[in-house]
Amino acid sequence: MTQSDPELVSLNGVGHYFGQRLVFRQVTLGVAPGEVLLVLGPNGAGKSTLLQIIAGLLTPGSGAIDWTLEPGEIGYLGHGTCVYPFLSASENLFFWARMHGMTPAVEDITTVLDRVGLKAAALERAGTFSRGMAQRLSLARVLLLDAKLLLLDEPATGLDTASRSILDQEISQARARGAAVVWVSHDARRDVLLADRVVVLQGKGQAFLGTTTAYQQWWCDA
Protein backbone atom coordinates (compact mmCIF):
# COMPACT_ATOMS: atom_id res chain seq x y z
CA MET A 1 0.00 0.00 0.00
CA THR A 2 1.21 3.48 -0.79
CA GLN A 3 -0.22 6.85 0.10
CA SER A 4 -1.20 7.41 -3.54
CA ASP A 5 -3.40 4.31 -3.76
CA PRO A 6 -7.04 5.33 -3.97
CA GLU A 7 -9.12 3.75 -1.27
CA LEU A 8 -11.35 0.92 -2.43
CA VAL A 9 -13.95 1.88 0.10
CA SER A 10 -14.24 4.79 2.51
CA LEU A 11 -16.69 5.31 5.34
CA ASN A 12 -17.37 8.74 6.74
CA GLY A 13 -19.26 9.03 10.03
CA VAL A 14 -21.20 5.86 9.38
CA GLY A 15 -23.74 4.73 11.95
CA HIS A 16 -26.40 2.08 12.09
CA TYR A 17 -29.51 1.21 14.05
CA PHE A 18 -31.50 -2.00 14.21
CA GLY A 19 -34.94 -0.64 15.01
CA GLN A 20 -34.41 1.58 18.05
CA ARG A 21 -31.13 -0.07 19.02
CA LEU A 22 -27.99 1.83 18.15
CA VAL A 23 -25.33 -0.55 16.89
CA PHE A 24 -22.57 2.02 16.36
CA ARG A 25 -22.10 5.57 15.18
CA GLN A 26 -19.40 7.78 13.70
CA VAL A 27 -17.28 5.07 12.12
CA THR A 28 -14.78 6.65 9.76
CA LEU A 29 -12.22 4.57 7.93
CA GLY A 30 -10.88 3.67 4.52
CA VAL A 31 -9.38 0.56 3.02
CA ALA A 32 -6.65 0.75 0.40
CA PRO A 33 -5.48 -1.94 -2.04
CA GLY A 34 -3.02 -4.41 -0.51
CA GLU A 35 -4.08 -3.59 3.03
CA VAL A 36 -5.28 -6.00 5.71
CA LEU A 37 -7.62 -4.31 8.18
CA LEU A 38 -8.52 -6.31 11.26
CA VAL A 39 -11.90 -5.54 12.84
CA LEU A 40 -12.04 -6.26 16.57
CA GLY A 41 -14.60 -5.76 19.28
CA PRO A 42 -16.82 -7.57 21.77
CA ASN A 43 -19.96 -9.48 20.79
CA GLY A 44 -22.70 -7.14 19.61
CA ALA A 45 -20.31 -4.29 18.83
CA GLY A 46 -21.42 -4.32 15.19
CA LYS A 47 -18.45 -5.96 13.45
CA SER A 48 -20.60 -8.10 11.14
CA THR A 49 -22.93 -5.16 10.54
CA LEU A 50 -19.94 -3.04 9.56
CA LEU A 51 -18.83 -5.70 7.09
CA GLN A 52 -22.30 -5.90 5.56
CA ILE A 53 -22.36 -2.12 5.18
CA ILE A 54 -18.96 -2.21 3.47
CA ALA A 55 -20.26 -4.99 1.19
CA GLY A 56 -23.27 -2.86 0.29
CA LEU A 57 -25.67 -5.41 1.73
CA LEU A 58 -26.92 -2.94 4.35
CA THR A 59 -27.59 0.74 3.91
CA PRO A 60 -26.06 2.71 6.78
CA GLY A 61 -28.48 4.60 9.00
CA SER A 62 -26.23 7.68 8.93
CA GLY A 63 -23.00 8.85 7.35
CA ALA A 64 -21.66 8.17 3.88
CA ILE A 65 -19.88 5.34 2.16
CA ASP A 66 -18.04 5.46 -1.15
CA TRP A 67 -16.68 2.64 -3.27
CA THR A 68 -14.27 2.76 -6.17
CA LEU A 69 -15.10 -0.86 -6.96
CA GLU A 70 -17.14 -2.33 -9.77
CA PRO A 71 -20.01 -4.75 -9.05
CA GLY A 72 -18.67 -8.24 -8.40
CA GLU A 73 -15.29 -7.06 -7.13
CA ILE A 74 -16.17 -7.72 -3.49
CA GLY A 75 -15.69 -11.22 -2.09
CA TYR A 76 -17.76 -11.73 1.05
CA LEU A 77 -17.41 -14.62 3.46
CA GLY A 78 -20.08 -14.12 6.10
CA HIS A 79 -21.63 -16.26 8.80
CA GLY A 80 -23.51 -18.15 6.07
CA THR A 81 -21.23 -20.11 3.79
CA CYS A 82 -23.08 -19.25 0.55
CA VAL A 83 -22.97 -22.92 -0.35
CA TYR A 84 -25.81 -24.92 -1.90
CA PRO A 85 -25.96 -28.07 0.20
CA PHE A 86 -27.36 -30.24 -2.61
CA LEU A 87 -24.66 -29.31 -5.12
CA SER A 88 -21.19 -30.80 -5.04
CA ALA A 89 -18.20 -28.67 -4.07
CA SER A 90 -17.13 -28.21 -7.69
CA GLU A 91 -20.70 -27.51 -8.87
CA ASN A 92 -20.97 -24.79 -6.24
CA LEU A 93 -17.78 -23.16 -7.49
CA PHE A 94 -18.81 -23.46 -11.14
CA PHE A 95 -22.15 -21.85 -10.34
CA TRP A 96 -20.68 -18.87 -8.48
CA ALA A 97 -17.97 -18.36 -11.08
CA ARG A 98 -20.54 -18.31 -13.88
CA MET A 99 -22.78 -15.93 -11.97
CA HIS A 100 -19.74 -13.62 -11.84
CA GLY A 101 -19.34 -13.84 -15.61
CA MET A 102 -16.39 -16.23 -15.46
CA THR A 103 -16.02 -19.40 -17.54
CA PRO A 104 -13.60 -21.48 -15.48
CA ALA A 105 -12.07 -24.70 -16.75
CA VAL A 106 -12.26 -27.84 -14.65
CA GLU A 107 -8.56 -27.36 -13.83
CA ASP A 108 -9.26 -23.90 -12.37
CA ILE A 109 -11.86 -25.35 -10.04
CA THR A 110 -9.61 -28.25 -9.08
CA THR A 111 -6.74 -25.87 -8.39
CA VAL A 112 -8.72 -23.64 -6.05
CA LEU A 113 -10.20 -26.66 -4.26
CA ASP A 114 -6.67 -27.99 -3.86
CA ARG A 115 -5.59 -24.68 -2.32
CA VAL A 116 -8.13 -25.11 0.47
CA GLY A 117 -7.53 -28.84 0.85
CA LEU A 118 -10.83 -29.99 -0.68
CA LYS A 119 -9.63 -31.53 -3.94
CA ALA A 120 -10.53 -35.05 -2.80
CA ALA A 121 -14.06 -33.92 -1.92
CA ALA A 122 -14.70 -32.06 -5.19
CA LEU A 123 -17.57 -34.31 -6.27
CA GLU A 124 -19.15 -34.71 -2.83
CA ARG A 125 -22.33 -32.86 -1.93
CA ALA A 126 -21.57 -29.78 0.14
CA GLY A 127 -24.40 -30.71 2.50
CA THR A 128 -22.37 -33.67 3.72
CA PHE A 129 -19.44 -31.45 4.68
CA SER A 130 -18.48 -30.62 8.26
CA ARG A 131 -18.67 -26.95 9.31
CA GLY A 132 -14.95 -26.57 8.74
CA MET A 133 -15.08 -28.12 5.26
CA ALA A 134 -18.04 -25.92 4.31
CA GLN A 135 -16.09 -22.90 5.55
CA ARG A 136 -13.11 -23.93 3.40
CA LEU A 137 -15.43 -24.33 0.39
CA SER A 138 -16.77 -20.86 1.05
CA LEU A 139 -13.20 -19.56 1.20
CA ALA A 140 -12.53 -21.30 -2.13
CA ARG A 141 -15.55 -19.50 -3.60
CA VAL A 142 -14.18 -16.14 -2.49
CA LEU A 143 -10.68 -16.96 -3.77
CA LEU A 144 -11.98 -18.14 -7.14
CA LEU A 145 -13.71 -14.82 -7.75
CA ASP A 146 -10.36 -13.02 -7.51
CA ALA A 147 -12.02 -10.11 -5.72
CA LYS A 148 -10.29 -6.78 -5.12
CA LEU A 149 -11.81 -6.47 -1.66
CA LEU A 150 -12.19 -9.51 0.57
CA LEU A 151 -14.58 -9.19 3.48
CA LEU A 152 -14.05 -12.06 5.90
CA ASP A 153 -16.39 -12.35 8.87
CA GLU A 154 -14.76 -14.66 11.40
CA PRO A 155 -13.36 -16.85 8.60
CA ALA A 156 -11.60 -19.14 11.07
CA THR A 157 -14.92 -20.44 12.43
CA GLY A 158 -14.82 -24.23 12.47
CA LEU A 159 -11.34 -24.45 10.98
CA ASP A 160 -8.73 -26.81 12.39
CA THR A 161 -5.07 -25.84 12.81
CA ALA A 162 -4.08 -26.92 9.31
CA SER A 163 -7.00 -25.02 7.77
CA ARG A 164 -6.07 -21.93 9.80
CA SER A 165 -2.64 -22.04 8.19
CA ILE A 166 -4.28 -22.22 4.75
CA LEU A 167 -6.41 -19.19 5.65
CA ASP A 168 -3.38 -17.21 6.85
CA GLN A 169 -1.53 -18.12 3.65
CA GLU A 170 -4.45 -17.05 1.44
CA ILE A 171 -4.80 -13.72 3.25
CA SER A 172 -1.09 -13.06 2.72
CA GLN A 173 -1.38 -14.01 -0.96
CA ALA A 174 -4.41 -11.77 -1.42
CA ARG A 175 -2.46 -8.86 0.03
CA ALA A 176 0.52 -9.70 -2.20
CA ARG A 177 -1.62 -9.52 -5.35
CA GLY A 178 -2.95 -6.14 -4.27
CA ALA A 179 -6.33 -7.12 -2.85
CA ALA A 180 -7.55 -5.51 0.34
CA VAL A 181 -8.80 -7.66 3.20
CA VAL A 182 -11.20 -6.55 5.92
CA TRP A 183 -11.24 -9.26 8.50
CA VAL A 184 -13.42 -9.69 11.57
CA SER A 185 -11.68 -11.71 14.24
CA HIS A 186 -12.04 -12.72 17.86
CA ASP A 187 -8.45 -13.90 18.10
CA ALA A 188 -6.74 -10.53 18.21
CA ARG A 189 -3.48 -11.74 19.69
CA ARG A 190 -2.91 -14.16 16.81
CA ASP A 191 -4.47 -12.31 13.90
CA VAL A 192 -2.99 -8.89 14.58
CA LEU A 193 0.31 -10.28 13.33
CA LEU A 194 -1.14 -10.62 9.82
CA ALA A 195 -2.80 -7.21 9.74
CA ASP A 196 -1.60 -3.77 8.70
CA ARG A 197 -4.17 -1.80 10.66
CA VAL A 198 -6.76 -2.47 13.31
CA VAL A 199 -10.16 -0.94 14.00
CA VAL A 200 -11.87 -1.63 17.32
CA LEU A 201 -15.63 -1.24 17.67
CA GLN A 202 -16.65 -0.79 21.27
CA GLY A 203 -19.10 1.25 23.31
CA LYS A 204 -21.40 1.97 20.31
CA GLY A 205 -18.61 3.51 18.29
CA GLN A 206 -15.10 3.34 16.91
CA ALA A 207 -12.81 3.02 19.92
CA PHE A 208 -9.57 2.71 17.99
CA LEU A 209 -8.20 2.92 14.45
CA GLY A 210 -4.51 2.68 13.72
CA THR A 211 -1.53 0.52 12.90
CA THR A 212 -0.98 -2.79 14.61
CA THR A 213 1.90 -1.32 16.62
CA ALA A 214 -0.30 1.53 17.81
CA TYR A 215 -3.02 -0.98 18.61
CA GLN A 216 -0.72 -3.01 20.81
CA GLN A 217 0.23 0.16 22.70
CA TRP A 218 -3.43 1.20 22.98
CA TRP A 219 -4.37 -2.25 24.25
CA CYS A 220 -1.59 -2.21 26.87
CA ASP A 221 -2.66 1.27 28.02
CA ALA A 222 -6.30 0.21 28.18
Place this chain on the structure above:
Amino acid sequence: MPRLPRFLILAHKDLRLMLGLGLGLVQTVLLGLLIIFVFSLSLPVGETMSGQGAAAIFWLASVFGLVLLFNALYHLEEANGVRLGLLLAPISPTTVFVGKALAGGALLVLAQIFFLIGLVVFLGQSLYGQWLWALGLVLAVDLGLVIMGSLLGALSQGQAARESLLSVILFPLLVPLLLGGVKLGGGLLSGVSIQDETQWMTLIMAFDALFAAVALILFPLVFREG
Protein backbone atom coordinates in the same frame (compact mmCIF):
# COMPACT_ATOMS: atom_id res chain seq x y z
CA MET B 1 -19.66 -24.96 -21.55
CA PRO B 2 -20.49 -21.82 -23.60
CA ARG B 3 -21.30 -18.69 -21.64
CA LEU B 4 -25.04 -18.67 -21.02
CA PRO B 5 -27.13 -15.70 -19.94
CA ARG B 6 -27.02 -15.69 -16.16
CA PHE B 7 -30.76 -16.06 -15.72
CA LEU B 8 -30.44 -19.35 -17.59
CA ILE B 9 -27.58 -20.45 -15.33
CA LEU B 10 -29.76 -19.71 -12.31
CA ALA B 11 -32.80 -21.44 -13.83
CA HIS B 12 -30.68 -24.45 -14.78
CA LYS B 13 -29.35 -24.72 -11.23
CA ASP B 14 -32.87 -24.47 -9.79
CA LEU B 15 -34.30 -27.05 -12.18
CA ARG B 16 -31.43 -29.42 -11.44
CA LEU B 17 -32.04 -29.14 -7.72
CA MET B 18 -35.83 -29.29 -7.91
CA LEU B 19 -36.00 -32.17 -10.40
CA GLY B 20 -32.98 -34.04 -9.12
CA LEU B 21 -34.12 -34.01 -5.54
CA GLY B 22 -37.86 -34.09 -6.13
CA LEU B 23 -38.17 -30.80 -4.26
CA GLY B 24 -41.49 -29.07 -4.83
CA LEU B 25 -42.62 -30.81 -8.01
CA VAL B 26 -43.69 -34.11 -6.46
CA GLN B 27 -45.70 -32.33 -3.76
CA THR B 28 -47.24 -30.04 -6.38
CA VAL B 29 -48.36 -32.91 -8.59
CA LEU B 30 -49.71 -34.92 -5.65
CA LEU B 31 -51.61 -31.95 -4.19
CA GLY B 32 -53.08 -31.01 -7.58
CA LEU B 33 -54.20 -34.55 -8.35
CA LEU B 34 -55.66 -34.84 -4.86
CA ILE B 35 -57.67 -31.65 -5.38
CA ILE B 36 -59.00 -32.94 -8.72
CA PHE B 37 -59.81 -36.34 -7.21
CA VAL B 38 -61.64 -34.86 -4.21
CA PHE B 39 -63.79 -32.71 -6.49
CA SER B 40 -64.54 -35.77 -8.62
CA LEU B 41 -66.16 -37.33 -5.55
CA SER B 42 -68.83 -34.62 -5.62
CA LEU B 43 -70.16 -35.96 -8.94
CA PRO B 44 -73.00 -38.47 -9.05
CA VAL B 45 -71.97 -41.78 -10.61
CA GLY B 46 -71.88 -41.63 -14.41
CA GLU B 47 -72.02 -37.82 -14.61
CA THR B 48 -69.26 -35.56 -15.83
CA MET B 49 -68.45 -32.12 -14.51
CA SER B 50 -69.21 -29.01 -16.57
CA GLY B 51 -66.28 -27.62 -18.56
CA GLN B 52 -66.23 -24.42 -16.53
CA GLY B 53 -66.20 -26.34 -13.24
CA ALA B 54 -63.34 -28.52 -14.45
CA ALA B 55 -61.40 -25.48 -15.64
CA ALA B 56 -61.86 -23.84 -12.22
CA ILE B 57 -60.49 -26.95 -10.52
CA PHE B 58 -57.53 -27.06 -12.94
CA TRP B 59 -56.56 -23.47 -12.17
CA LEU B 60 -57.13 -23.96 -8.45
CA ALA B 61 -54.71 -26.89 -8.52
CA SER B 62 -52.29 -24.79 -10.56
CA VAL B 63 -52.36 -21.89 -8.09
CA PHE B 64 -51.83 -24.12 -5.06
CA GLY B 65 -48.99 -25.73 -7.00
CA LEU B 66 -47.58 -22.29 -7.76
CA VAL B 67 -47.40 -21.49 -4.05
CA LEU B 68 -45.54 -24.73 -3.33
CA LEU B 69 -43.15 -24.32 -6.26
CA PHE B 70 -42.14 -20.74 -5.58
CA ASN B 71 -41.79 -21.36 -1.86
CA ALA B 72 -39.42 -24.20 -2.69
CA LEU B 73 -37.55 -22.16 -5.32
CA TYR B 74 -36.87 -19.24 -2.99
CA HIS B 75 -36.17 -21.55 -0.07
CA LEU B 76 -33.14 -22.76 -2.07
CA GLU B 77 -31.61 -19.29 -1.64
CA GLU B 78 -32.21 -19.15 2.10
CA ALA B 79 -29.89 -22.00 3.07
CA ASN B 80 -26.43 -20.84 4.20
CA GLY B 81 -27.08 -17.23 3.20
CA VAL B 82 -26.67 -17.81 -0.54
CA ARG B 83 -29.02 -14.89 -1.21
CA LEU B 84 -26.21 -12.58 -0.07
CA GLY B 85 -23.94 -14.21 -2.63
CA LEU B 86 -26.48 -13.46 -5.35
CA LEU B 87 -26.79 -9.87 -4.16
CA LEU B 88 -23.02 -9.43 -4.42
CA ALA B 89 -22.75 -11.06 -7.84
CA PRO B 90 -22.48 -8.59 -10.75
CA ILE B 91 -26.03 -9.27 -11.92
CA SER B 92 -29.16 -7.19 -11.78
CA PRO B 93 -31.94 -8.43 -9.47
CA THR B 94 -34.02 -8.84 -12.61
CA THR B 95 -31.75 -11.74 -13.54
CA VAL B 96 -32.84 -13.54 -10.37
CA PHE B 97 -36.48 -12.68 -11.05
CA VAL B 98 -36.38 -14.02 -14.62
CA GLY B 99 -34.35 -17.10 -13.65
CA LYS B 100 -36.80 -18.01 -10.89
CA ALA B 101 -39.82 -17.29 -13.10
CA LEU B 102 -38.39 -19.46 -15.86
CA ALA B 103 -37.65 -22.39 -13.54
CA GLY B 104 -41.03 -22.02 -11.84
CA GLY B 105 -42.81 -21.82 -15.19
CA ALA B 106 -41.14 -24.99 -16.48
CA LEU B 107 -42.06 -26.87 -13.31
CA LEU B 108 -45.62 -25.54 -13.36
CA VAL B 109 -46.13 -26.70 -16.96
CA LEU B 110 -44.78 -30.13 -16.02
CA ALA B 111 -47.23 -30.31 -13.13
CA GLN B 112 -50.10 -29.14 -15.35
CA ILE B 113 -49.54 -32.05 -17.74
CA PHE B 114 -50.42 -34.32 -14.82
CA PHE B 115 -53.39 -32.08 -13.91
CA LEU B 116 -54.74 -32.36 -17.47
CA ILE B 117 -54.48 -36.14 -17.28
CA GLY B 118 -56.31 -35.87 -13.94
CA LEU B 119 -59.10 -33.88 -15.60
CA VAL B 120 -59.54 -36.60 -18.21
CA VAL B 121 -59.32 -39.52 -15.78
CA PHE B 122 -61.21 -38.20 -12.75
CA LEU B 123 -63.54 -35.61 -14.27
CA GLY B 124 -64.16 -37.17 -17.70
CA GLN B 125 -63.11 -34.05 -19.61
CA SER B 126 -62.01 -33.73 -23.23
CA LEU B 127 -60.34 -30.90 -25.16
CA TYR B 128 -62.25 -31.75 -28.36
CA GLY B 129 -59.04 -31.41 -30.39
CA GLN B 130 -58.48 -27.74 -29.48
CA TRP B 131 -54.91 -28.47 -28.34
CA LEU B 132 -53.27 -25.36 -29.78
CA TRP B 133 -55.84 -23.04 -28.24
CA ALA B 134 -55.45 -24.85 -24.93
CA LEU B 135 -51.67 -24.53 -25.11
CA GLY B 136 -51.92 -20.81 -25.88
CA LEU B 137 -54.34 -20.25 -23.00
CA VAL B 138 -52.25 -22.20 -20.50
CA LEU B 139 -49.07 -20.35 -21.50
CA ALA B 140 -50.78 -16.94 -21.33
CA VAL B 141 -52.24 -17.59 -17.88
CA ASP B 142 -49.06 -19.32 -16.66
CA LEU B 143 -47.04 -16.25 -17.64
CA GLY B 144 -49.09 -14.16 -15.24
CA LEU B 145 -48.91 -16.84 -12.58
CA VAL B 146 -45.12 -17.15 -12.64
CA ILE B 147 -44.65 -13.36 -12.71
CA MET B 148 -46.70 -13.11 -9.52
CA GLY B 149 -45.12 -16.25 -8.05
CA SER B 150 -41.59 -14.98 -8.61
CA LEU B 151 -42.36 -11.55 -7.17
CA LEU B 152 -44.32 -12.71 -4.16
CA GLY B 153 -42.07 -15.70 -3.53
CA ALA B 154 -39.22 -13.23 -3.01
CA LEU B 155 -41.46 -11.13 -0.76
CA SER B 156 -42.27 -14.04 1.53
CA GLN B 157 -38.74 -15.50 1.66
CA GLY B 158 -37.32 -15.78 5.12
CA GLN B 159 -40.76 -15.38 6.71
CA ALA B 160 -41.73 -18.06 9.20
CA ALA B 161 -45.29 -18.16 7.84
CA ARG B 162 -44.26 -17.97 4.21
CA GLU B 163 -46.82 -20.48 2.89
CA SER B 164 -49.78 -18.65 4.36
CA LEU B 165 -48.31 -15.23 3.60
CA LEU B 166 -47.79 -16.11 -0.05
CA SER B 167 -51.28 -17.59 -0.36
CA VAL B 168 -52.98 -14.67 1.37
CA ILE B 169 -51.34 -12.09 -0.87
CA LEU B 170 -51.34 -14.12 -4.06
CA PHE B 171 -54.91 -15.38 -4.37
CA PRO B 172 -56.78 -12.04 -4.34
CA LEU B 173 -54.35 -10.56 -6.87
CA LEU B 174 -54.83 -13.48 -9.23
CA VAL B 175 -58.62 -13.14 -9.46
CA PRO B 176 -58.71 -11.38 -12.89
CA LEU B 177 -56.25 -13.87 -14.36
CA LEU B 178 -58.15 -16.84 -12.99
CA LEU B 179 -61.46 -15.47 -14.23
CA GLY B 180 -60.07 -15.35 -17.75
CA GLY B 181 -58.51 -18.79 -17.39
CA VAL B 182 -61.71 -20.35 -16.07
CA LYS B 183 -63.93 -18.71 -18.67
CA LEU B 184 -61.78 -19.65 -21.66
CA GLY B 185 -60.74 -23.02 -20.25
CA GLY B 186 -64.39 -23.81 -19.59
CA GLY B 187 -65.16 -23.07 -23.24
CA LEU B 188 -62.37 -25.35 -24.46
CA LEU B 189 -63.45 -28.21 -22.19
CA SER B 190 -67.07 -27.79 -23.32
CA GLY B 191 -66.10 -28.03 -26.99
CA VAL B 192 -67.00 -24.38 -27.67
CA SER B 193 -64.73 -22.35 -29.94
CA ILE B 194 -63.00 -19.53 -28.01
CA GLN B 195 -61.77 -17.66 -31.09
CA ASP B 196 -64.30 -14.89 -30.57
CA GLU B 197 -63.74 -14.53 -26.82
CA THR B 198 -61.10 -11.86 -27.36
CA GLN B 199 -62.05 -9.76 -24.33
CA TRP B 200 -60.96 -12.51 -21.91
CA MET B 201 -57.68 -13.06 -23.70
CA THR B 202 -57.14 -9.29 -23.68
CA LEU B 203 -57.73 -9.28 -19.91
CA ILE B 204 -55.16 -12.06 -19.44
CA MET B 205 -52.58 -10.31 -21.64
CA ALA B 206 -53.17 -6.99 -19.89
CA PHE B 207 -52.69 -8.67 -16.52
CA ASP B 208 -49.42 -10.22 -17.72
CA ALA B 209 -48.11 -6.90 -19.05
CA LEU B 210 -49.19 -4.86 -16.01
CA PHE B 211 -47.73 -7.19 -13.40
CA ALA B 212 -44.56 -7.79 -15.42
CA ALA B 213 -43.96 -4.03 -15.23
CA VAL B 214 -44.84 -3.92 -11.52
CA ALA B 215 -42.55 -6.89 -10.79
CA LEU B 216 -39.60 -5.36 -12.65
CA ILE B 217 -39.94 -2.24 -10.52
CA LEU B 218 -40.59 -3.91 -7.16
CA PHE B 219 -38.47 -7.04 -7.36
CA PRO B 220 -35.07 -5.37 -6.75
CA LEU B 221 -36.41 -3.84 -3.52
CA VAL B 222 -38.17 -7.00 -2.40
CA PHE B 223 -35.25 -9.35 -3.06
CA ARG B 224 -32.72 -7.06 -1.41
CA GLU B 225 -34.75 -6.63 1.75
CA GLY B 226 -35.84 -10.29 1.96
